[in-house]
Amino acid sequence: MFNEMSVDDQIREPYRALVDWMEASGPEVLEQKRLEAETLFRKIGITFAVYGEGGDPERLIPFDLIPRIFTSGEWRKLDRGVKQRARALNAFLYDVYHNAEIIKAGIIPADLVFRNDAFEPAVIGIDPPRNVYSHIVGVDIVRTGPEDFYVLEDNCRTPSGVSYMLENREIMMRMFPDLFKSLRIEPVESYPDMLLKTLKSIAPRKCDREPNIVVLTPGAMNSAYYEHSFLADQMGVELVEGQDLFVHEDRVYMRTTRGPARVDVIYRRIDDAYIDPLCFRPDSVLGIPGLMNVYRSGGVAICSAPGAGVADDKAVYTFVPDMIRFYLGQEPILNNVPTWKCGKPDDLKYVLEHLGELVVKEVHGSGGYGMLVGPASTKEEQAAYAKRIEADPGDFIAQPTLALSACPTFVESGVAPRHVDFRPFCLVGDDVRLTPGGLTRVAMREGSLVVNSSQGGGVKDTWIMSD
Amino acid sequence: MLSRTADNLFWLSRYVERAENMARLMEMGYRMALMPAVVDGNRSEWESVLSASGCAAGYDPDAPLRQEEVANFLIFNRDNHSSIINCFEYARANARAMRTAITAEMWEALNNALMELRRPSMHNLAKNELPEFIDWVKKQGALFRGATDSTILRNDGYDFIRLGTFIERADNTARLLDVKYYVLLPETSMVGDGVDNYQWTTVLRAASSLRAFHWVYRDDYSPHRIAHFLILNPFSPRSLAHCAEQITQHLERLARHYGQRHSVHRQAVEMYSLLTQSDMDEIFSGGLHEFLTDFQGRNRLLSLAIADAYHFGGQ
Numbered sequence: 104m105f106n107e108m109s110v111d112d113q114i115r116e117p118y119r120a121l122v123d124w125m126e127a128s129g130p131e132v133l134e135q136k137r138l139e140a141e142t143l144f145r146k147i148g149i150t151f152a153v154y155g156e157g158g159d160p161e162r163l164i165p166f167d168l169i170p171r172i173f174t175s176g177e178w179r180k181l182d183r184g185v186k187q188r189a190r191a192l193n194a195f196l197y198d199v200y201h202n203a204e205i206i207k208a209g210i211i212p213a214d215l216v217f218r219n220d221a222f223e224p225a226v227i228g229i230d231p232p233r234n235v236y237s238h239i240v241g242v243d244i245v246r247t248g249p250e251d252f253y254v255l256e257d258n259c260r261t262p263s264g265v266s267y268m269l270e271n272r273e274i275m276m277r278m279f280p281d282l283f284k285s286l287r288i289e290p291v292e293s294y295p296d297m298l299l300k301t302l303k304s305i306a307p308r309k310c311d312r313e314p315n316i317v318v319l320t321p322g323a324m325n326s327a328y329y330e331h332s333f334l335a336d337q338m339g340v341e342l343v344e345g346q347d348l349f350v351h352e353d354r355v356y357m358r359t360t361r362g363p364a365r366v367d368v369i370y371r372r373i374d375d376a377y378i379d380p381l382c383f384r385p386d387s388v389l390g391i392p393g394l395m396n397v398y399r400s401g402g403v404a405i406c407s408a409p410g411a412g413v414a415d416d417k418a419v420y421t422f423v424p425d426m427i428r429f430y431l432g433q434e435p436i437l438n439n440v441p442t443w444k445c446g447k448p449d450d451l452k453y454v455l456e457h458l459g460e461l462v463v464k465e466v467h468g469s470g471g472y473g474m475l476v477g478p479a480s481t482k483e484e485q486a487a488y489a490k491r492i493e494a495d496p497g498d499f500i501a502q503p504t505l506a507l508s509a510c511p512t513f514v515e516s517g518v519a520p521r522h523v524d525f526r527p528f529c530l531v532g533d534d535v536r537l538t539p540g541g542l543t544r545v546a547m548r549e550g551s552l553v554v555n556s557s558q559g560g561g562v563k564d565t566w567i568m569s570d
Numbered sequence: 571m572l573s574r575t576a577d578n579l580f581w582l583s584r585y586v587e588r589a590e591n592m593a594r595l596m597e598m599g600y601r602m603a604l605m606p607a608v609v610d611g612n613r614s615e616w617e618s619v620l621s622a623s624g625c626a627a628g629y630d631p632d633a634p635l636r637q638e639e640v641a642n643f644l645i646f647n648r649d650n651h652s653s654i655i656n657c658f659e660y661a662r663a664n665a666r667a668m669r670t671a672i673t674a675e676m677w678e679a680l681n682n683a684l685m686e687l688r689r690p691s692m693h694n695l696a697k698n699e700l701p702e703f704i705d706w707v708k709k710q711g712a713l714f715r716g717a718t719d720s721t722i723l724r725n726d727g728y729d730f731i732r733l734g735t736f737i738e739r740a741d742n743t744a745r746l747l748d749v750k751y752y753v754l755l756p757e758t759s760m761v762g763d764g765v766d767n768y769q770w771t772t773v774l775r776a777a778s779s780l781r782a783f784h785w786v787y788r789d790d791y792s793p794h795r796i797a798h799f800l801i802l803n804p805f806s807p808r809s810l811a812h813c814a815e816q817i818t819q820h821l822e823r824l825a826r827h828y829g830q831r832h833s834v835h836r837q838a839v840e841m842y843s844l845l846t847q848s849d850m851d852e853i854f855s856g857g858l859h860e861f862l863t864d865f866q867g868r869n870r871l872l873s874l875a876i877a878d879a880y881h882f883g884g885q
Contacts, residue, residue, distance in 0.1 A: 323667045336670040347574050358573040360726060360880040361828050 105248045105508040106520050107171065117172040117568055120286055124279075125169075130517070136278050137168050137513055143274050165561030166271065168278070171510045171523055171543040178289075178567045181244065181252065181527065182537055184437030187427060189240040189529040192259055192414045194430035196236035200227050200410060205429055211422045216413060220467065223375060223410030225382055229399055232305040233532060236408040237415075239265075239298070240529040244437065246508040253440045253505065255524065257423065259415040260407055261372050264542040264562075265528045266330035269294060269337070271564040272540070289539035289567040294528070295337035301532035302338075302368050308401035309354075314367035316340045317357065319348070321373050321389050331372050345373070350393030355403045368404045369394075375409045417466045417500050418444065440505060446497035454501040455492065458485045461501040462552075463492065476552060478504050507552055510563065512545055522546045524554050525565065539567040575668045576730045577882035582664040582672075583718075583734035586680070589657035590711035591742035592644050593704045595619050598746065598776035600700055603637065605768055616640040622749035625650050638697060645696050645703070654707060658684045671727055675717040683710040708778075726827055729820040730880075736820075737873050740813035743800055744862045744869070746773055770796045777808045797858065798850045810865060814842040817872070824880075832879035834872065841868050 108118045125133065144166055173181070198205050199216050200223075206213045216222055241262025243255040272291050276283050299316070306314035320331035322344050335342035347357050348366060356363035371378060377387040382395040397403045413419065421442045424435040443450035443461075454461060463475040475488040492499045509520035527541035543563040544554035554560040599619035617635045620626045625643075628650050633639045645654045662680045665672055686692065696703040715735070722728055750773045770793050774780045777800060786803065787795050804811045818838045825831050844865075853861045877883060 323663070332669050341572055342668070342670065343572060344574065347572055358881050360571045360573055360576045360730075360824075360882075361830065362881065 104506050104520075105246065105251075107246070107508050107510050107523075108520075110249075117174045117566075121170065121172065121282070124282055133168070133513075140166060140168055140274055140278055143277065144270075164267065165547055165559075166274070167512045167545055167547075167561050167563045168275075169511050169513060169518065170275065170564040170566045171525075172566045172568065174568055175570045178539060180436065182539070184252070184254075184435070185240075185242050185244075185527050185529050186535045186537055187431065187433060187436050188242055188254065188257065188423060189237070189531050189535055191423065191426040191430050192240060192257060193235055193237055193531055195426045196259075196408075196411055196414050197234045198430070199413060200229065200236075205426065208429065210425050210429055211419070215418055215422075219413050219416055219419070221375075221410075221412035221416055223413070225395060226408065226410040231408045232307055232404050235305060235531050236411040238301055238305065238406040238408075238531050240531065241265075241526050242437075242529065244525045244527070245440075245505055246523075246525070247506050248508075252437055254423070254437050255440060256417065256420055257415045258526075259411045260374070262526065262528065263327040263330055263372075264526055264544075265294060266333040267562045268528070268538075268540055268542045268565070270333075271542075271562060275564045286566075287569045289569050291538050291540035294538045295334065297530055297536045297538065298334065298370075299338045299340075301530040301534075301536065302370055302406060304533035305404045305406060306367055307398075307404040310367040310404075314404075315365060316368040316370065317343045317348075317366050319343055319345070319369050319371040319373055319378075321345075321377070325372070327372065334370075345377075345387075345389045345391050348391045348394075350391060350397055353397055353400050353402045355391065355394060355397050366403065368406065370406045375412060378405070378409065417464060418446070418497075421500070440502045443501045445492055445499040445501065450501075451492070451496050454499075455489055458489060460504060462504050463488060463499055463501045466498050466500060476504070479550075479552075504552070510543070510545065512547070512561075512563075514547065514549070519549070521549070522552050522554065523563070539569075540565050571671075571726050572668075573881040575671050575727070576880050577877070578664040578668045579671060579727050579730040580734040580876070580882070582661050582680075583731045584738040585657040585661035585664070586711055586714050587735050587738035587742070588652055589654045589661070590708055591738070591745075592623060592652065592654050592657070593707035594742070594776045594778075595623055595746065595749070596641055596644060596700065597704045598749065598772050599640070600637065600704075601772045601775060602769055618749045619644075622745045623652065624745065625652050637700065641696060641700060646693065655684075655687050658687055658710075673717065673721040675721045676714065679710070679714040679717045683714070726824060729824050729827075732820045733817060733876060736813040736816040737869060737876075739808060740810050740817075740869050741866060743777065743808050743810055743813070744866050746776055747797065747800055748859060748862045749773075766793070767791050773800070779806060779808060782806060794850050794854065797853070801853065801861075802845055802848065802850065804846075811842075811845040814838070814845050818842045821876075832875070834875035834879045837868075837872055837875050841865075841872060844868075 107115065108122070109115060114122050195205065203216070205211050206216060237259035239262060241258035241264070243258065244252055245255050246252050268291055302316050303314055316338070317340055318331055318335040318338075320328060320342055322328065325331070332342050341357065343357055348355055349358070351363065355366045355369070357366050373389050376384045378390045379392060379394040380387045380390050381392045383390070394403070394405075395409070398405055398409070421439065421444060424439055427433055427435045443454050445451045445454055454463065457477075458475070459477045459480070461477045463477070465473045475484065477485070480488070507522040507524065510523045511518050512521040514521070523543050523545045525541055525543050527537060530536040543565045545561045545563055546552060546554045547559055547561045596619060599615045602615040614635070616637055620629055620635065620640050620643075623644055628647075629640075629643055643650055643653070647653045648656065650656065658680070662684050665677055665680050669677065692703070695706070718731060722731070750769055771780065771791055774783050774796055779799065783796065783799050786799065786805070799806050799809065801810050803809050804815060806812055821835050821838050825835055
């Protein structure tokens with residue numbers, strides 16, 4: 104296991120100043136800082152709800168005080184690799200809803216795309232503004248060694264967590280002003296401005312003025328509601344629910360106290376299936392009837408564009424390196440994790456024989472649910488899971504259990520290494536922009552590899568050192 | 571401003587005001603119950619409180635009409651839409667639905683009130699020390715209004731908050747008066763005796779207006795004057811006249827701000843004129859109860875007209 108702070112008892116360069124500071128401060132000061140940070144979080148009300156678990160819908164996500172640190176050299180590679188991926192994924196989305204060249208070229212099987220649940224026939228042939236489908240790409244990255252980064256998955260729909268990136272930094276700057284003064288840490292606070300710029304740049308064809316932008320949320324009961332309201336507030340735009348919007352003739356309006364006000368760009372945090380009951384799920388009460396007609400005729404821009412989900416499917420994921428070669432003519436800068444597709448007979452055989460060593464996931468699952476972590480499972484669990492795979496092999500992929508890197512983390516017994524992953528947020532509009540930072544998630548339980556906040560994972564601030 | 575935000579602001583402040591007024595109603599019942607019984611079988615203070623609260627329909631008809639049961643129903647019953655704990659739940663839910671439209675101080679005032687109220691120890695306090703509990707509720711209302719007053723922008727959002735406060739307060743003052751006049755002593759023969767006077771001063775106390783009343787009228791506790799103080803006196807902060815004046819002013823501000831007038835503006839002015847142009851003799855001769863019923867009806871219609879004019883639905 105690669106410990107990002109120290110190798111063979113040698114403190115790695117980016118962590119040296121932090122370790123010196125921690126040693127000089129002593130455990131009592133650190134403990135006090137930890138308590139202060141928790142109080143701040145509670146006061147600000149940053150919460151994360153977990154579906155289906157009952158209990159407090161406004162639970163706090165555990166925040167770990169010790170930052171995760173990257174050198175500028177490490178970041179340059181991540182920056183280039185993430186932007187490259189975001190470009191290729193958008194090129195792929197445009198392609199599959201138009202001429203499908205990548206399928207004609209025999210690089211991706213047609214079934215995988217056209218019979219995919221996330222493929223949206225309703226948007227075939229539509230040209231979204233700037234031909235961009237996924238305006239915010241969250242790329243989940245893990246590390247296994249000093250130079251070894253792997254992309255675990257892409258999130259092309261509405262990746263969440265960026266509010267933690269911003270709030271974690273806010274709290275860290277309040278807690279450790281000295282460290283920020285003496286170290287050169289890249290700032291992240293420009294993210295909301297960059298997001299606003301991106302959203303403005305994708306104004307629809309018919310918009311003839313400064314676009315009116317809104318954030319569309321399913322409502323206060325949604326687990327990421329805090330983030331929705333936070334982003335709307337930071338950008339200075341309205342946070343709306345479906346009931347606040349309506350379609351009149353060929354435009355979308357919101358209900359205001361002065362009467363209807365036209366809306367041009369919708370940053371939606373609602374799934375495709377719910378955004379328009381006339382086009383998708385007829386029982387949706389979250390959406391806006393008629394929205395898709397307005398979208399088709401260039402009266403409104405939707406971010407992310409409906410149909411973007413087909414690019415972040417776990418089966419499509421395995422082809423992203425091919426997309427990069429096909430559309431950009433470049434070699435991938437960031438590697439995929441080697442993946443076995445259970446839909447292929449040879450791969451299926453291998454997976455069933457090596458269940459104890461692999462991580463098996465549902466192709467369409469998310470949030471760390473419904474997966475089998477081989478080394479942490481019992482024989483019975485493996486046998487039960489094998490039955491599920493055999494019933495529908497095409498629904499599963501498997502990957503080797505990576506030795507995820509670990510970062511020092513506050514736990515009950517003191518400071519100990521815990522496994523981490525990383526999600527930077529790439530913005531795509533008139534330009535491709537990436538804030539130097541992202542969300543580091545940490546598995547708080549010893550040995551655990553599951554970092555999802557829905558399963559007890561925590562978060563850390565991520566520092567990119569500047570040159 | 572989004573209509574839904576206006577709706578949330580309006581109802582948020584209505585619920586806070588309602589919670590406080592529920593407490594005031596109970597204070598009145600509690601004090602009246604301390605009086606020696608004058609007539610056998612006439613110990614119906616808690617029944618009166620219940621009926622004035624407007625929630626009597628939800629009360630278990632087999633449950634006794636004693637302080638403990640009625641207070642518990644008005645404070646903690648989750649099925650009672652206007653119970654104090656529900657008022658704080660709804661107020662906070664409205665606040666959470668538009669967190670960014672209110673200030674952190676306002677949010678903290680609401681959030682803390684609800685968190686404390688959810689503690690089991692509050693049940694004991696309400697059961698054993700009702701007056702202390704009532705003070706606690708009044709203090710939460712004061713904290714919220716204070717936070718609002720000192721932190722929020724004076725834009726249209728502020729107007730909707732204030733409209734909610736005064737629509738609700740007017741309704742509640744009318745209810746307080748109605749308890750006294752109509753419910754407690756339905757038989758006219760008993761009006762004017764010692765018990766009657768004590769009960770009138772109790773109404774004043776519940777409106778936190780006893781001392782203010784002294785300043786204005788010295789010591790003449792005639793029902794006439796007390797009713798005047800709570801209905802027509804524009805200087806009394808809980809009087810119908812003051813509420814109507816505030817409502818008119820905030821609607822006027824909205825009209826200027828938006829450059830739009832609606833029928834609600836005319837309705838508000840009418841309601842205000844009714845109060846500035848009446849005198850107590852007229853009101854008493856027409857029947858206080860009838861007057862109060864008519865007022866509550868107008869106030870309800872006004873609330874609907876506000877929702878209509880600014881495109882929100884009402885809760």
